Amino acid sequence: MKVKKFGGTSVGSAERIRNVGKLIADCKKDIVVLSAMSGTTNSLLEISGAVENNDRKRAFELADALQSKYAATIDDLYTSEEYKAKAKEVIDGIFDELRALTKNNFSVGLEKEIVARGEMMSTNLMNLHLHELGINSVLIPALDIVRIDMHGEPDEAFIRTEAKKALEAHTEADLYITQGFICRNEKGETDNLQRGGSDYTASLLGALLGADEIEIWTDIDGMHNNDPRFVEGTTPVRNLHFEEAAELAYFGAKILHPTCILPARQHNVPVRLLNTMDPAAEGTLIENKLERNAIKAVAAKDNITAIKIKSGRMLLAYGFLKKVFEIFEKYETSIDMITTSEVGVSLTIDNEKNLPRIEAELSQLGTVTIDRDMVIICVVGDLEWTNRGFEAAALEALRNVPVRMISYGGSNYNISFLVRKEDKTKALRLLSYHLFN
Ligand code: ASP
Numbered sequence: 001m002k003v004k005k006f007g008g009t010s011v012g013s014a015e016r017i018r019n020v021g022k023l024i025a026d027c028k029k030d031i032v033v034l035s036a037m038s039g040t041t042n043s044l045l046e047i048s049g050a051v052e053n054n055d056r057k058r059a060f061e062l063a064d065a066l067q068s069k070y071a072a073t074i075d076d077l078y079t080s081e082e083y084k085a086k087a088k089e090v091i092d093g094i095f096d097e098l099r100a101l102t103k104n105n106f107s108v109g110l111e112k113e114i115v116a117r118g119e120m121m122s123t124n125l126m127n128l129h130l131h132e133l134g135i136n137s138v139l140i141p142a143l144d145i146v147r148i149d150m151h152g153e154p155d156e157a158f159i160r161t162e163a164k165k166a167l168e169a170h171t172e173a174d175l176y177i178t179q180g181f182i183c184r185n186e187k188g189e190t191d192n193l194q195r196g197g198s199d200y201t202a203s204l205l206g207a208l209l210g211a212d213e214i215e216i217w218t219d220i221d222g223m224h225n226n227d228p229r230f231v232e233g234t235t236p237v238r239n240l241h242f243e244e245a246a247e248l249a250y251f252g253a254k255i256l257h258p259t260c261i262l263p264a265r266q267h268n269v270p271v272r273l274l275n276t277m278d279p280a281a282e283g284t285l286i287e288n289k290l291e292r293n294a295i296k297a298v299a300a301k302d303n304i305t306a307i308k309i310k311s312g313r314m315l316l317a318y319g320f321l322k323k324v325f326e327i328f329e330k331y332e333t334s335i336d337m338i339t340t341s342e343v344g345v346s347l348t349i350d351n352e353k354n355l356p357r358i359e360a361e362l363s364q365l366g367t368v369t370i371d372r373d374m375v376i377i378c379v380v381g382d383l384e385w386t387n388r389g390f391e392a393a394a395l396e397a398l399r400n401v402p403v404r405m406i407s408y409g410g411s412n413y414n415i416s417f418l419v420r421k422e423d424k425t426k427a428l429r430l431l432s433y434h435l436f437n
């Protein structure tokens, strides 16, 4: 059994839905996880925003506009009047619920109820489309099978049991469809796994049900070895270790939601990234296998701020780093990169919200210098320390780029450089040229 997830653009129009229909038509007993049609989640958030501003009129106008889009999709998607009518009934029903919701006072819970309608609509459209094609698909509501606990973490035992139960109740099904992203919380209220969370749903279901593979279908041919927006001639990476993929997802490669692969990794279920626009392309396979002696990819993470704390008192002192870290903990700001010397420490953050307060407190420990508009360039591959030459090759590539920080040895899979924003493209291109040519 496989779990196959299709993102918003993959189901973004009637044509795209038909296209995905073809790709899954002969999936025997697989689970298909869908995002909302692209643009819908944002529209729903706008509607919820109008409710928050007490602008019911605007909320209704936005709902009307979205409903007309769905009406057009229905008209295009189904061939028979019978299925057009069926789909219209379901979608209109969801819009009736939506309008009823907008009459409530705003709350975070209400926003979650509103935003959940996106995935409900895309999955219903797909399910009916498959039925019209004569495929016996069964729609399993994610709200019945996916739950998070009081800490917002997936309740794995619940998901495993309930998902199994739901599948077993429909042994006659050719395939199963469910919503990505949406779930319930410990109180039974509608909740979600955060923006982009459909990948996470797929990873959780695949991991907990022991799937043979989790397929994440997007509109690019797998993970590329560098950022195609800045570097020409990038190529898809065929194989990645889970750890390599995690570093890439975290440090910029937008294709995968960073937390998404965690469950798959823990339960050792391979993840394959595939392209709906080019289904025959090989894509990228992520699994627990490391290709030795290879540098796989380069990624960049923007909007980084570097902070240096220099202190004579750090020399031979213990407890200095603890004091530094406590300040970041207090202001709930996570640290990405860190380097130390005997007289100081440099670290980076990607969230400046509490920077003035952090800076004020750090100043009590030493002299603070701040560099804004920096970029982390992350080189990923087999960078185990006993290998020779790989760190050197990356450094050599950046010979003519001013580098503010270097971090190596934190994992076996990565070396990171901090450079100025204006040097980013140059650094990415030089790394591609020297490492992949
Ligand atoms: N529809 C949700 C979003 O736009 C979840 C997802 O697409 O993964 O964030």
Ligand code: MG
Residues within 6 Å of the ligand: 384, 385, 386, 387, 388, 389, 390, 391
């Ligand atoms: Mg080495």
